[in-house]
Amino acid sequence: PRLTLFLLQEKIRVAVLVSKAALQFILGKFLQNYFNTLYIFKNQYAYLLVITSSGVQLSDYKVPEEVEDAGFEICGDELGSIVEGHDVKKFRHHGGVNGIAEKLSTSTTEGLNNDTELLNRRQQIYGINKFTESAATSFWVFVWEAFQDMTLMILGGCAIVSLLVGIATEGWPKGAHDGLGIVASILLVVFVTATSDYRQSLQFRDLDKEKKKISIQVTRNGYRQKMSIYELLPGDIVHLAIGDQVPADGLFVSGFSVLIDESSLTGESEPVMVSSENPFLLSGTKVQDGSCKMLVTSVGMRTQWGKLMATLSEGGDDETPLQVKLNGVATIIGKIGLFFAVVTFAVLVQGLVSQKLQQGSLRSWTGDDALELLEFFAVAVTIVVVAVPEGLPLAVTLSLAFAMKKMMNDKALVRHLAACETMGSATTICSDKTGTLTTNHMTVVKTCFCLNSKEVSSNKDSSSLCSELPEPAVKLLQQSIFNNTGGEVVINQNGKREILGTPTEAAILEFGLSLGGDFQGERQACKLVKVEPFNSTKKKMSVVVELPGGGLRAHCKGASEIILAACDKVLNSNGEVVPLDEESTNHLKDTINQFASEALRTLCLAYVELENGFSTEDPIPVSGYTCIGVVGIKDPVRPGVKES
Numbered sequence: 001p002r003l004t005l006f007l008l009q010e011k012i013r014v015a016v017l018v019s020k021a022a023l024q025f026i027l028g029k030f031l032q033n034y035f036n037t038l039y040i041f042k043n044q045y046a047y048l049l050v051i052t053s054s055g056v057q058l059s060d061y062k063v064p065e066e067v068e069d070a071g072f073e074i075c076g077d078e079l080g081s082i083v084e085g086h087d088v089k090k091f092r093h094h095g096g097v098n099g100i101a102e103k104l105s106t107s108t109t110e111g112l113n114n115d116t117e118l119l120n121r122r123q124q125i126y127g128i129n130k131f132t133e134s135a136a137t138s139f140w141v142f143v144w145e146a147f148q149d150m151t152l153m154i155l156g157g158c159a160i161v162s163l164l165v166g167i168a169t170e171g172w173p174k175g176a177h178d179g180l181g182i183v184a185s186i187l188l189v190v191f192v193t194a195t196s197d198y199r200q201s202l203q204f205r206d207l208d209k210e211k212k213k214i215s216i217q218v219t220r221n222g223y224r225q226k227m228s229i230y231e232l233l234p235g236d237i238v239h240l241a242i243g244d245q246v247p248a249d250g251l252f253v254s255g256f257s258v259l260i261d262e263s264s265l266t267g268e269s270e271p272v273m274v275s276s277e278n279p280f281l282l283s284g285t286k287v288q289d290g291s292c293k294m295l296v297t298s299v300g301m302r303t304q305w306g307k308l309m310a311t312l313s314e315g316g317d318d319e320t321p322l323q324v325k326l327n328g329v330a331t332i333i334g335k336i337g338l339f340f341a342v343v344t345f346a347v348l349v350q351g352l353v354s355q356k357l358q359q360g361s362l363r364s365w366t367g368d369d370a371l372e373l374l375e376f377f378a379v380a381v382t383i384v385v386v387a388v389p390e391g392l393p394l395a396v397t398l399s400l401a402f403a404m405k406k407m408m409n410d411k412a413l414v415r416h417l418a419a420c421e422t423m424g425s426a427t428t429i430c431s432d433k434t435g436t437l438t439t440n441h442m443t444v445v446k447t448c449f450c451l452n453s454k455e456v457s458s459n460k461d462s463s464s465l466c467s468e469l470p471e472p473a474v475k476l477l478q479q480s481i482f483n484n485t486g487g488e489v490v491i492n493q494n495g496k497r498e499i500l501g502t503p504t505e506a507a508i509l510e511f512g513l514s515l516g517g518d519f520q521g522e523r524q525a526c527k528l529v530k531v532e533p534f535n536s537t538k539k540k541m542s543v544v545v546e547l548p549g550g551g552l553r554a555h556c557k558g559a560s561e562i563i564l565a566a567c568d569k570v571l572n573s574n575g576e577v578v579p580l581d582e583e584s585t586n587h588l589k590d591t592i593n594q595f596a597s598e599a600l601r602t603l604c605l606a607y608v609e610l611e612n613g614f615s616t617e618d619p620i621p622v623s624g625y626t627c628i629g630v631v632g633i634k635d636p637v638r639p640g641v642k643e644s
Contacts, residue, residue, distance in 0.1 A: 073103035106235035111219035129299035142194040252279035255292020256531035337387025341380035442507035449629035462514035470575030481512035482522035489519035552610035563604035600632035
């Protein structure tokens with residue numbers, strides 16, 4: 001870099017000197033001061049470049065006064081330009097993740113301080129993690145939308161003409177009866193539709209608010225805790241796992257095998273690998289694989305997702321099949337009625353003209369002739385009004401309103417009244433099981449370790465299991481549970497033990513603790529060398545750990561049939577490693593099937609000694625494992641599911 005910059009400076013210097021001499025020769029001495037200034041500026045520009053061993057970095061960033069006064073050394077715009085622009089030079093100039101964390105007055109291990117005054121000050125400088133929402137649609141907007149129905153617009157036109165003609169021919173109020181009757185039916189249809197849609201929009205707005213209340217794991221004051229994504233601030237340390245949506249823009253701190261799906265922002269289907277070399281995480285993307293810690297840098301409308309949402313306007317709703325059919329019928333009826341009305345009016349006028357021709361009075365028109373023409377027009381309007389059934393929209397609206405009420409009683413919400421026939425014609429509803437039909441609070445209720453099955457529905461059962469198993473098997477089991485996990489056991493601010501992670505991970509960790517295990521002790525005793533997080537493709541999670549006494553061991557857990565197929569050994573009732581023969585295999589398969597038939601989620605745990613060494617670039621072995629055992633996890637059904 002130094003050589004390149006030197007050559008660049010020499011080229012600029014030579015070019016400036018040559019240009020300077022040529023122009024001095026042509027234009028004279030009066031331009032000399034101008035070029036001296038240019039030459040000085042060129043040298044000053046060269047000094048704006050800071051040469052380091054890692055390359056060239058900009059050093060002209062100045063911290064805004066209000067940011068500096070608040071106790072921070074970097075502003076939101078600078079943070080946004082680093083992450084959104086994937087600007088590696090700026091990232092390195094600010095000292096990488098640790099440097100930016102220091103400038104944000106936070107710690108990558110302890111997180112933010114929970115002091116309210118400090119959090120409020122941070123919020124004033126960097127904003128909150130909420131997007132600007134559009135104002136709620138008023139009732140009168142729904143009234144206007146209901147008026148846009150084709151049938152109602154045709155009826156409205158007919159009503160106006162009918163009123164004018166009726167009053168002109170029969171006077172007020174007798175001549176206004178038909179027109180006012182049509183107007184009343186139109187208003188009834190409009191207000192029934194608008195009222196139903198408005199009430200449903202309020203219910204859906206509340207539903208959307210509930211849906212957006214997402215909790216995420218954050219480290220603050222050294223404690224890992226669950227927190228709403230709306231409470232996130234720049235400087236927070238967020239823990240992300242597979243399936244999580246990135247809640248804000250941020251930087252990768254640490255993690256394993258992180259793949260990010262950025263298709264929602266970029267449209268690219270290929271996932272992006274995020275690591276210390278490419279540490280940029282964008283709001284709105286999803287973790288496709290792996291797990292990591294993230295330093296939040298931008299929140300809310302400052303994120304790339306927030307800016308994208310601000311540029312998008314809500315599109316109009318498509319018409320439902322019923323609306324399309326009704327509009328088609330109204331259009332056809334209107335055209336046919338209009339055609340016959342025009343033909344009738346033309347025939348009547350032609351008769352009047354013929355009569356006047358016979359009488360020889362074609363050039364003399366009287367008031368009676370004008371009234372007769374008006375009556376002809378009234379007949380034509382009557383044909384159009386009769387042709388368009390004013391009762392059709394009312395009948396359809398009332399039937400849909402009744403259908404919507406019935407569906408609400410069945411706990412099925414429909415956003416728009418006209419969509420009832422679409423929702424009502426559904427024959428099959430596909431639902432997620434975990435967390436929807438079940439309570440999503442899992443517990444280990446059955447086990448099979450060392451080829452012995454046992455029910456462990458209480459802590460007392462777990463204690464007796466621990467006493468029945470050989471001590472080496474218990475230690476091996478605890479090592480596998482506490483190291484090969486995506487969850488964590490922490491002490492919260494109240495001093496109580498709390499298990500964080502997915503319901504499945506929490507159930508396994510809770511079982512490990514009931515065996516008398518020490519999560520922190522096991523994690524400190526063994527050093528994690530490599531982690532392959534669980535994903536739906538592999539259906540397993542694997543880790544490689546360095547043992548306290550030296551040596552390497554790989555632990556694996558996942559779908560029972562997959563892990564069992566990777567095993568060729570098993571722990572027997574004495575805790576000894578023996579070959580996995582046909583009899584033992586059949587016993588384990590029968591146990592797995594029995595657990596599954598009782599609606600239990602089964603997981604198999606296994607390990608393998610890595611006697612030939614292991615490198616982080618090597619894949620974790622997929623065979624040669626020793627089966628530790630199988631656990632059956634119960635997820636109780638929600639109350640009312642059976643009745644529904």
